[in-house]
Amino acid sequence: MSGKTLYDKIWDAHLAHEAEDGTSLLYIDRHLVHEVTSPQAFEGLRMAGRQVHAPDKTIAVPDHNVPTTAGRENPDQMTEDSRIQVAALDKNAKDFGIHYYPVNDIRQGIVHIVGPEQGWTLPGMTVVCGDSHTATHGAFGALAHGIGTSEVEHVLATQTLIQKKSKNMKVEITGKLRPGVTAKDITLAVIGETGTAGGTGYVIEYCGEAIRDLSMEGRMTVCNMAIEGGARAGLIAPDETTFAYVKGRPHAPKGAQWDAALAWWKTLKSDDDAQWDKVVTLKGEEIEPVVTWGTSPEDVLPITGVVPSPEDFKGGKVEAAKRSLDYMGLTPGTPLDEIKIDTVFVGSCTNGRIEDLREVAKILKGRKVADGVRMMIVPGSGLVREQAEAEGLAEIFTKAGADWRLAGCSMCLAMNPDQLAPEERCASTSNRNFEGRQGYKGRTHLVSPGMAAAAAVTGHLTDVRELV
Amino acid sequence: MEKYTKFTGVAAPMPLVNIDTDMIIPKVFLKTIKRSGLGVNLFDEMRYDREGNEIADFVLNKPPYRGAQIIVAGDNFGCGSSREHAPWALKDFGIRAVVSTSFADIFFNNCFKNGILPIVLPPEDVAKLMDDAERGANAQVTIDLENQVITGPDGGEIAFEVDAFRKHCLLNGLDDIGLTLEKQDAIDRFETKAAQERPWV
């Protein structure tokens, strides 16, 4: 018998029931809830007269549709629809007795930043949320994935999820990254390699020296975008970096429980003789700072490249590339670093953590945001905001002329008023460049935090290595 | 949920690859706290100009396809967010099946929970159905889940695969939560064991 992968081990440890055809009930350790995909689920519970099965394992925070401007705890500051959604979550959290971080709590923030920050996310857990970027939590060696609203209701009612097991895929990043290259470039480069459907049907485990060398913040950035590669989840085996991050967090185990947990966590890695259904290997040294040119996260190129032509592609992608170029207003052959931008967005669960803000501050320090460019910096949580202020980063941002805001999803999905105008071009640290994602007809180029800051300073997409 | 019965309907061709959930239902429509009423905003940004007028050459605005019940789509349909608003909007519009070479995982799951059948077929079969769909109102396609067969307008048959459990749930209109609660004993046993093995959770 061959060994097990990390995914196999977590799966086996959470299997509550398995039918003959492989349909399984997977037990869920942490269920994260936000205001946009949960109202219909709670409504369903009420209609059926059901309770939340494990309220102590359920954590709610409003993030997707909250304003990111000062004074937002005043409901008059909210648009009517966000007021309704936030009020519904307030009420549902109270009625069903689940953990809750309301808008005016310093711990409020993007759900995938709050979970790890508060120690709710721990190695070896199963974590779900009605949001596709739940994959973020995989950075801890937790099996974490997004679910739809019917599944939210299912987890609320039963603390389990009906699942079929995915296949195992290994993505190895060997060697060291070169200066100026970050976790964001790794994760985009992987999607560029595999395509947005390359991971469909798989759970990815990221490994290799370049992954091991990353901080927890960087690992979260990598796993966050596993979903953009089509995978159900991304995983990184926990190690000393993980344990050091987790230790002392408000909901992390303490004392004897910590020791017991640690002993188990140390067994959470793929066996040497584990079987992989697919293996992808990238050399860390060969990854460059990248940008996206199109409207799919797989449209990735090194910043040193040029806008491609539809003829460079095959099959259905030819039409898609034509449409993307038209939508993005780009001409084939244009050097990527000559593309002028109007707006820079720093934030989201991909790059809204303290380390990301430090990268931005490094570039902005002593510099100014270029004339005519607006730069929006949105911390991932109230605690990230507080820390950035304590470290003097916020001062660097405001001095440079950037707009320093309150925590939330903001222009990552542009549900609240933080949006692009039609044809406005944005360098963004978020995770999706889909048509209309950041505002109707808005044009998004996905980049790392350092690259975003570099673009803000020069007014065009820029190789961050020229500014360090 | 309603039982999923055999039906015949018009199939609309959408050959674009990577049709994502933001296209299916843009986020401005995620602000509702209800499941219903999203059909008018299905594919909103492709379907209407900003004054709210229909864009004539968008497929679902063309007369033969206004009542389409099937979409034949390019690769990787439904990629992007977990929003169940995407299948809710499709369902509300009247779509009962989507055919493609591949689907994004979360969207694929969400379809079954809402009485929509996502069918994965090899590229040559999708191409054949895409051709059929181009024929407009003449393209009546029959989907028979029970026997796992699609019948094209010229009578040609294409067999498809579907997970047995999901098929069973669709055919019988079963509610997942109800089914799971029948296994409450297993869940209780698991919780007792897990509380001993991993008390810190």
Ligand code: SF4
């Ligand atoms: S920041 Fe963006 S991707 Fe992350 S949870 Fe919010 S909307 Fe989703």
